[in-house]
Amino acid sequence: xxxxxxxxxxxxxxxxxxxxxxxxxxxxxxxxxxxxxxxxxxxxxxxxxxxxxxxxxxxxxxxxxxxxxxxxxxxxxxxxxxxxxxxxxxxxxxxxxxxxxxxxxxxxxxxxxxxxxxxxxxxxxxxxxxxxxxxxxxxxxxxxxxxxxxxxxxxxxxxxxxxxxxxxxxxxxxxxxxxxxxxxxxxxxxxxxxxxxxxxxxxxxxxxxxxxxxxxxxxxxxxxxxxxxxxxxxxxxxxxxxxxxxxxxxxxxxxxxxxxxxxxxxxxxxxxxxxxxxxxxxxxxxxxxxxxxxxxxxxxxxxxxxxxxxxxxxxxxxxxxxxxxxxxxxxxxxxxxxxxxxxxxxxxxxxxxxxxxxxxxxxxxxxxxxxxxxxxxxxxxxxxxxxxxxxxxxxxxxxxxxxxxxxxxxxxxxxxxxxxxxxxxxxxxxxxxxxxxxxxxxxxxxxxxxxxxxxxxxxxxxxxxxxxxxxxxxxxxxxxxxxxxxxxxxxxxxxxxxxxxxxxxxxxxxxxxxxxxxxxxxxxxxxxxxxxxxxxxxxxxxxxxxxxxxxxxxxxxxxxxxxxxxxxxxxxxxxxxxxxxxxxxxxxxxxxxxxxxxxxxxxxxxxxxxxxxxxxxxxxxxxxxxxxxxxxxxxxxxxxxxxxxxxxxxxxxxxxxxxxxxxxxxxxxxxxxxxxxxxxxxxxxxxxxxxxxxxxxxxxxxxxxxxxxxxxxxxxxxxxxxxxxxxxxxxxxxxxxxxxxxxxxxxxxxxxxxxxxxxxxxxxxxxxxxxxxxxxxxxxxxxxxxxxxxxxxxxxxxxxxxxxxxxxxxxxxxxxxxxxxxxxxxxxxxxxxxxxxxxxxxxxxxxxxxxxxxxxxxxxxxxxxxxxxxxxxxxxxxxxxxxxxxxxxxxxxxxxxxx
RNA sequence: GGUCGUAUAGCUCAGUUGGUUAGAGCGUACGGUUCACAUCCGUAAGGCCUCUGGUUCAAAUCCAGAUACGACCACCA
Numbered sequence: 001x002x003x004x005x006x007x008x009x010x011x012x013x014x015x016x017x018x019x020x021x022x023x024x025x026x027x028x029x030x031x032x033x034x035x036x037x038x039x040x041x042x043x044x045x046x047x048x049x050x051x052x053x054x055x056x057x058x059x060x061x062x063x064x065x066x067x068x069x070x071x072x073x074x075x076x077x078x079x080x081x082x083x084x085x086x087x088x089x090x091x092x093x094x095x096x097x098x099x100x101x102x103x104x105x106x107x108x109x110x111x112x113x114x115x116x117x118x119x120x121x122x123x124x125x126x127x128x129x130x131x132x133x134x135x136x137x138x139x140x141x142x143x144x145x146x147x148x149x150x151x152x153x154x155x156x157x158x159x160x161x162x163x164x165x166x167x168x169x170x171x172x173x174x175x176x177x178x179x180x181x182x183x184x185x186x187x188x189x190x191x192x193x194x195x196x197x198x199x200x201x202x203x204x205x206x207x208x209x210x211x212x213x214x215x216x217x218x219x220x221x222x223x224x225x226x227x228x229x230x231x232x233x234x235x236x237x238x239x240x241x242x243x244x245x246x247x248x249x250x251x252x253x254x255x256x257x258x259x260x261x262x263x264x265x266x267x268x269x270x271x272x273x274x275x276x277x278x279x280x281x282x283x284x285x286x287x288x289x290x291x292x293x294x295x296x297x298x299x300x301x302x303x304x305x306x307x308x309x310x311x312x313x314x315x316x317x318x319x320x321x322x323x324x325x326x327x328x329x330x331x332x333x334x335x336x337x338x339x340x341x342x343x344x345x346x347x348x349x350x351x352x353x354x355x356x357x358x359x360x361x362x363x364x365x366x367x368x369x370x371x372x373x374x375x376x377x378x379x380x381x382x383x384x385x386x387x388x389x390x391x392x393x394x395x396x397x398x399x400x401x402x403x404x405x406x407x408x409x410x411x412x413x414x415x416x417x418x419x420x421x422x423x424x425x426x427x428x429x430x431x432x433x434x435x436x437x438x439x440x441x442x443x444x445x446x447x448x449x450x451x452x453x454x455x456x457x458x459x460x461x462x463x464x465x466x467x468x469x470x471x472x473x474x475x476x477x478x479x480x481x482x483x484x485x486x487x488x489x490x491x492x493x494x495x496x497x498x499x500x501x502x503x504x505x506x507x508x509x510x511x512x513x514x515x516x517x518x519x520x521x522x523x524x525x526x527x528x529x530x531x532x533x534x535x536x537x538x539x540x541x542x543x544x545x546x547x548x549x550x551x552x553x554x555x556x557x558x559x560x561x562x563x564x565x566x567x568x569x570x571x572x573x574x575x576x577x578x579x580x581x582x583x584x585x586x587x588x589x590x591x592x593x594x595x596x597x598x599x600x601x602x603x604x605x606x607x608x609x610x611x612x613x614x615x616x617x618x619x620x621x622x623x624x625x626x627x628x629x630x631x632x633x634x635x636x637x638x639x640x641x642x643x644x645x646x647x648x649x650x651x652x653x654x655x656x657x658x659x660x661x662x663x664x665x666x667x668x669x670x671x672x673x674x675x676x677x678x679x680x681x682x683x684x685x686x687x688x689x690x691x692x693x694x695x696x697x698x699x700x701x702x703x704x705x706x707x708x709x710x711x712x713x714x715x716x717x718x719x720x721x722x723x724x725x726x727x728x729x730x731x732x733x734x735x736x737x738x739x740x741x742x743x744x745x746x747x748x749x750x751x752x753x754x755x756x757x758x759x760x761x762x763x764x765x766x767x768x769x770x771x772x773x774x775x776x777x778x779x780x781x782x783x784x785x786x787x788x789x790x791x792x793x794x795x796x797x798x799x800x801x802x803x804x805x806x807x808x809x810x811x812x813x814x815x816x817x818x819x820x821x822x823x824x825x826x827x828x829x830x831x832x833x834x835x836x837x838x839x840x841x842x843x844x845x846x847x848x849x850x851x852x853x854x855x856x857x858x859x860x861x862x863x864x865x866x867x868x869x870x871x872x873x874x875x876x877x878x879x880x881x882x883x884x885x886x887x888x889x890x891x892x893x894x895x896x897x898x899x
Numbered sequence: 900g901g902u903c904g905u906a907u908a909g910c911u912c913a914g915u916u917g918g919u920u921a922g923a924g925c926g927u928a929c930g931g932u933u934c935a936c937a938u939c940c941g942u943a944a945g946g947c948c949u950c951u952g953g954u955u956c957a958a959a960u961c962c963a964g965a966u967a968c969g970a971c972c973a974c975c976a
Contacts, residue, residue, distance in 0.1 A: 007938070201974080208976085223976055236976085274975065282976040289976075352974065419903065426902065426972065511971090546911080548969085568938095579924090580912060585904080586970085588911065596925065599938040610935030656915095664913075664923075672923095679935080757942090763930095764942040770931055799933090852920055864956035873918050873957090880919080 004612065004717060008605035010569025013713040018141055021712075026727050027148045029082045037727040038082055045076035045083045046501035048484050049147060050509045050517070051155060053092035054132040055099050058139040060543040060551065060589060061510060063561040064581065066143045067574040068540060068659060069508050073146055074705035075654050076505075078730040084501055086487045087140070087147040089133050091156035093443035093476035094190055094198075094358045096132075100125045100442075113191075118441050125442045129156075139562060144570050144708045146726065151497070153487040155479045156444065163486035164479050165447040165459045167528055172457045174379045176400065176527075177436070179448075179455075181369045183286075183293040184435050185354070188311035189361035192439040193370055195475055196432060197515050199363055201352040210279060210345035211337050213254045213265060219244055220344055222278030224351060225288075226337070227329035230260050230317040231306035234284035236295055239269030241280055258336040260318030268299045287367050307364055309439075326364070371437035371446060371472070375400045375523075384531035387503055394530075403526040404428050404519060413522065415537045416657050417584040420514060427515050436475045443473030480517055481524035484533040507534040511541060511584055538657055539584050543577070546590035559589060568598035571707035575600065578706060579663040600667060601710045604703065607675055608714045611692045614682070620689040624697055624719045628733070629690035634790055636691050638749035639678040642669060643695055644733045650702055651730070663706055670699055677753065684796040698731045748786045751821040752793065758818045759798040762827060765841075766816070766834075773801035779809045779824040787823070811897045816841075819890045822883070835898055842895045849888050856881045 025031035032038035047069055052062055069085060077083040104112035104124065113121055133154070140147065153160060171177040185194040210222045219235055237244035247267040254263040265283075272291065273282055286296030287305040296303055306317040313321040313329050321329050337343040354363035376399050383394035391410045392398070398406075405428055407413045408421055415421050437446060449456040449467040456462040461469065482490070484504050489495025503525075509518065518537055525533035544550060545557040552558065564573045575597040581587045615622055631637040646669040653662035674695065682688040704711040704725050715725035759776065768774070776798070780787050787794070787805045795803055811817055814833045815826040859865050859877055866874055 004935090006936070008936095197972095221976075225976085272975095277975050279976095284976090291974085291976080349975090351976095423903070423971065430973075515972095582912095590911080590925095592925065593911075595938080599936095602938045603936070606936035606939090608935085613935070658915090661913075661915090668923075675936090676940080680933095680940095683933090761942060767930080770933090770941080848920080855920085859957080862956060866956080868956045869918070876918080884920095 004605065004609040004714075006606075006609075008569075008602045008710055008713075010571065010601070010709060011566070014142075014144070014565075014570055014709045017709050017712050017716075018144065020716075020721065021146065021724070021726060022149070024724055024726075026077075026724065027085075027146050028150050029084045029148070032077070032727060033082060038077065039080040040082070042079075042081045044501050044505070045073070045079075045081040046086070046504040047073060047084075047506050047508060048086040048487050048504055049088060050507075050513075051088040051090035051153075051480070051483065052136050052140075053090050053095055054129040054136065055092055055095050056132055057135050058561060060559055060561055060577070062139075063143055063573060064540055064543050064577040064587075065508060065510070066140060066145045067577045068538070068581075070143070070145045070574075070708070071578060071659055071705045072506060072508070072654075074708060074726065075730065077146070077726065078701065078704065078728060080729065082500065084151065084497075085145070085147045086151045086153065087137075087145075087149060088153035088155070088483070088487060089136060090480055091129060091154065091443065091476065093438060093473060094192065094194075094440055095476075096129055097125060097440050097442040098190060098358050100128050103128070113441065122441055142562060142565050142570060143574065146708070151487065155476070155483070160479055160482070160486045161444055162459070163482050163490050164444045164474065166491040167482060167524065168447050168474075168478075169457055169459050170528065171373065176374050176377055176379060177371060178374060179369065179371050181367060182372065182433075182435075183288075183290055183365055183367050184370055186309060186364045186366045186368065187356040187359065187361055188309065188364055189359050190356060190440060191309065193368065193435050193437060194356060194363065195435055195477070198357045199354050200357045200360075202355050202360075203350060204353045205348055206351055206353075208278065208345075208347050208349045209334065209337075209343065210347075211343045213252070213257055213263060213283075214342065215340075217252055217254065217265070218247060219267070219281045220279045221281045221283045222345075223283055224349070225285075225330065226258075226333040227313070227317075227321075227326055228285045228288045228306065229283050229333065230257065230263075230313070230321060230329075231285050231287050231304040232263055232265060232283045233286060233296070233301045233304060234266045234268050234299065235281050236268050236270045236273050236284050236292075237281045238271065238273040238275045241273075241275045244281060245269075256318075258333045258340075259320050260333075260336075261316065264302070266299070266301065268295065268301075270295055270298075288365050290365055293365075293367070303367055305367055307366055309366070309368070311364055326362075370435050371448075373400070373434040373436055375431055375433055382530045384529050386499065387531040389526065389531060400523050400527060401428055401431060404522050407522060407526055407532050412532050413534065413537060416539065420511060420537075420539055420584060424514060424519065427519065434475075436478050437470075437472040438475055439472055441473065443476060444479055446470040446472050446474055477516055477520045478524075481520035482528070484521060484525060485529060490528075502529070503532045504534045506536045506538055508538045508540065511539040514539065536657075540581065541584060541586035544586050544588050546588050546592075548586075548588055559591060564591070564594050568594045569601055569709065571601045571710050572598035575663060575706055579660050579667070581660055583657060600671065601707060603671060603675060604699075604707070604710060605714065607670065607679065608696055608700070608718070610679060611696045612718060615689040615693055618687065618689045620693075622693055622718050624715075624723060624728075626690065626694045626697060629694050631691070633685055634749055634752070634786065635678060635681045635685065635793065636688070639673065639695065640691065642673050643698060647698065647702060647731050647733060654705075666699070666702055666706070670703075674699070680797055681793050684792050700725060701728055701731050704728075748783075751783060751786070751823065752790055754820045755787075755823065755825055756794060756797045758820055758825065759800075759827065762816060762818065763799075766829070766832075768829075770799070773799055775802045775828040776800050776804070777809055777812055777815070777826045777828065778803065778805045779807075779826075780805050781807060781822055783821070783823050811894055817894050819887045819894075822886060824890050824894075839895065839898055842891055842898070846888065846891050846895065849884060849891065853881070853884050853888065856884065 026037060033040045052058060073083055073085045101112050109115050185199050187194055206224050208222055208224055209226055210220055212220050221235060223229060248269045251264060251266045257263045284292045284295055286292045286301055286303040288307060304316050306314055308314045311326055313324045315322050356363055378397045378399055381392055381396045381398045389407060389412055408424060448470040449462050451467045485502055488497040488502050490498060521533045549557060561573060572594050576594040631640055646665055649665045650662045700711045700715055712725045784805055784807050791803050811826050812828055814830055815828045816833060816838050817824055817826040856877060
């Protein structure tokens, strides 16, 4: 065991430590069980990593996710549970394809897909995904994540593809997947559909046009999109609207609308129409608006598609418009209406523009033939044998919606923080059928084949010639929805991983993908396996900059995790993301905060360094398996007690997902109590090797899940490379035995602290040279014995020459004093006492105390309080009163002795 | 429009089921060459706990309302 360097330099250790962990095999629970590092009988703890998109690099949000998950995982592993954390990455279909297209276009291709063809194009995407994957894995390891790499998965690999095909086929057979011609969100840039929740909205100013279809049309309508009016088939009004009621049911024919097609407009009544907005009547364009589409269904209207999948006007829009872009068509319609004198009003209004969440291009709602998952269709629920869902019967008729609602409502799945349950239910209430087909190339190909009019749906391609597979791919969330079980061996239901680790224990992810992902996993898993995917959902917030802004390249406020690891170490980076981070809330992060935790890591390093040096100098050997040592002094008893308390709080906090609180408790113990008090006392009292050794072992274990690198480095420096802290047992506590020399308890140590702090404070107040050693006289009353036993501690920490402790002693001349915990302490200053200053200091204290006593008096004289408050509270207040009064008396007598 | 969240020291936040003279870190001021650590140590200053009502013996904490900021959902043509 060699002496440690003075400062902790993370870069000198981190990579080697990670390699050492990997080589040990202990990231893999099977190895832990084999080598007896885990209780084979214990309940499992499993997390599957939310797979980062292979679109680039990790950001601070990922770093926070890794820090939180690794904390839980390392804690559980030390607890002896069979712990697995499954790594993986997500192919992120549209996102990745869009990114690669952008790169290819920067390389000079105008239309990459067309120019390269499916095969070549996918080659490029795969190459990009691979590189991105490698970067991400590297970063993940840098954070110290104890992931079981032997189980790594990719949402688009063979195993996952088989899972996807299997589930698709199952759902199709159950009638939950259907193909239909329906209105969808279409991104003309991505040339694909989007799910409802993949549409974002951007507020913008736009023109609202009020016009009539023709001179003799009785109703004016308002629109922000005149070009879609070429496909109108109805006008909807509120059935209660007296202005228009009489027209409901009538059909008007308009010739050559805006120089374009002939229209047949039926007036319909619909409760949804707001009589107050615009003219109170709206033109219904079933092919290009979700709401209108629904009205068309109810009223059996014709659906005329006037915009095609490239965002160009179709033949149905009339010869004059065919082939024009949307914007151009709009101008032309407006012009035509004006020319014909049909335009009545133009006004600027604010409205929301729908845009694609991946490429920000305007969304065109249009009708198209797509694959959907029916969320309202009844089917027979298939219950899991091993992990049945409470409250559901095998064979019971359910819908996907009902399943999703049930497991959360019945608390089979707990969401942390629970307020998100409300959001979750609200989302499900509004849920429409999920459009799962995408017209992009990068993703899971839909396992459907066509031959003429025949359709074949299967896990594998059908036998025989001339079957054509559907060219579309699946929504990326289809495969991520299977993630908790597709990573554990599905579709092999006998897989031991699936049996051992599913349902997973915790799903830790960002609240921003509660709908995208968490809800989909619940849907897919309850359907496929008849069990829940996870027991608890822990939702973290966004990591923002110190001003609370989102980190973005354009703002230039991005803090890159790798830079921070390089500069301050992975442990400091992790801690900065754990402390001050509460579930469901965004957190602000600054480089200063990370630097602060770098300081702490160094502090822990030096605490260890000191303890190691001390133990060695006492010719003792460090022992990693030490039992709770005997307390010899008051300080020993106090620190062991504090350690026990801290460990129990931390354990409690970790069990209840209060990670920030756990970290703060530990930091306070380590820095304030251990380093600032106990170690200083240990220097005075000496011969502490057992207590020091024991405390160090314990705090290294407690800190390990938070700061794996520095704790592991220290552990191995002290106990050798064969001893790996990561698989040591989490501390549990027996009562510390107390040696005969120790008297008093935590409160008594508090008195000691107070005396010392007060002396220091007066020293500072009187600007007494810190090197000057003082003489002190104490009138100790009942506390004499305690203080007698600790004179050396007081002398050392308060820098005293002499201390005289009596039961009762008068204030010496030319001294200043204070009262604390019933004890009077006088510092002899000789001729330098400034009586005026002393008077005013004591007077201030007396006056403050007076106010305090008054408020207590008021309380205690209040009959209502004495009668109604619990006896113990009243007693407590009385105790305070006595203490305060006795203190007041002593202060007054001190004042008097000042003449 | 609907739902939800937040408001405590200059800044970032704790404050567990109502009951300490409301806490921590950073920052600030003052002082320190203590042999583990200046990535350190000591001391101090700094708070109508957003506002207004209510419940209660007792409110930073519970309830109602207001204000400000933020998020999500829906979407109006």
